[in-house]
Amino acid sequence: MTTRAFQPTLPELLVEEKVRHALLEDLGRAGDITTQAVIGSDRQATARLNAREPGVLAGINFARAAFRLVDPAIRFDTLAFDGERLSPGQDIAIISGPAQGVLSAERVALNFLMHMSGVATHTARYAAEIAHTSARITCTRKTLPGLRAAEKYAVRVGGGSSHRYGLDDAILIKDNHVAVAGGVGAAIRAARGFAGHLVKVEVEVDGLEQFEEALAEGPDVVLLDNMGPALLTVAVSMNRKLSGLSVDDYPRNRRRVLLEASGNVSLDTVREIAETGVDYISTSKITMAAPTLDLGLDIGVV
Template structure:
């Protein structure tokens, strides 16, 4: 079944855009535009991409213009998640020139940043599309923009890891060091959390993996393991659950495996081909370049 495209709640969009506009307008508003453009002047503009990419953030751009001047017309010519070629016009804007110019930067900032993340994610997702693995983002996001950045990741064909500390358990090496053991930490988490909360535990070796599997976590994070070790981990997991190579991928009983640690575009294919289910990397949010998008005004 094809998944529906993600959407952002209108209230969330408005809150984010309003904060960005207030930051930009400061204490006196757009004094450049107010001092040079008369209140009755009108203008039109095309918002176009200058390089190939995946569009993300059009509704935030629309909201920026609307909040500055509700009479401005914003016509989207693409949809979030579309793959576009260089030169593609993704939106046309028209109305009073003051509002158009004052909202321009905030609209483009959101659109360029989120489209950059979606585009960069797509390069990783495309590299492993022939496998069953999914590339996932992490909690390494710009403070205040996590929901938007995770939205962009999904538009690029990636998957979201947990959104925060409260929606899933991820027992990492420091938790294990303090609590005293892998399996014990998993069982403690199970006892503490409700049945709807997923429990994942990080391991840094195959011995820890075997110990973790005795407590049946939902996911095991395999930290900084190369393809050879990852392949061994997949075999150990299959053997633990009594599964054959053929039945392993689709069996819903088994523990899922996630690879993480120094994932690069050059290495993600080899990682995915080991049979892991997920590959998490902060690069798709923290290292994504912005997508070059311009707004050209005509009178």
């Protein structure tokens, strides 16, 4: 029996909040004075939103919200949907209605759509490189302030997965936590004593000695930081030895943990990293280094 993978979504209230903030930033204290100065309030316009290069679409609801919030009289007819692979010249939507509103909403709509589609497209490149393995590409908390939900949504649209959304939804013990806590084992034990039964505990290690110490404490996930493929392969082997035992044979607090590789991840290295057998590969590059996707809006006047 296979598990159905549902299309990721974002609540409309969250989308509207982000778009409203962006519109207020752009409209400033007096609104779009250029459009007010040169376009009559009675003029109508029809625009085609289209792709200028191939990529993965993400953020169509953000674009729709931008036009609706500026002027509810604007009609937004969607021709392509999030997750769809776009071809150059392909129409994404047709926008029609009062010209002033269409012009005033254009930039914010495109900013969201181009950035989010760029993140989805870049994520899809990484996912394609490791599709032959069981590893998943995942994003991190390294996102643009205020846009975390949008960027993490775009990662999922592009075929990636999300790490924790913030500091409050999982425990991730980093190297500085380990240093202050007095060691990997001490940090994991303290975390286990604090966490509720639904809170995952992950610990970062930078060598096999720390990794072995972590395995003895049985965290949910171990992050293997800046380890090359050779060390990653050894770590995977050490971890798999535990999974070969029956449940009754496990030491009380030891079991197979999920392994996450991080550091020095790029399109040139991600395939080799995935082939070591790790479960997840996390990188900030799919959010912080994703180029925007070239989309445009061609407008006509009625």
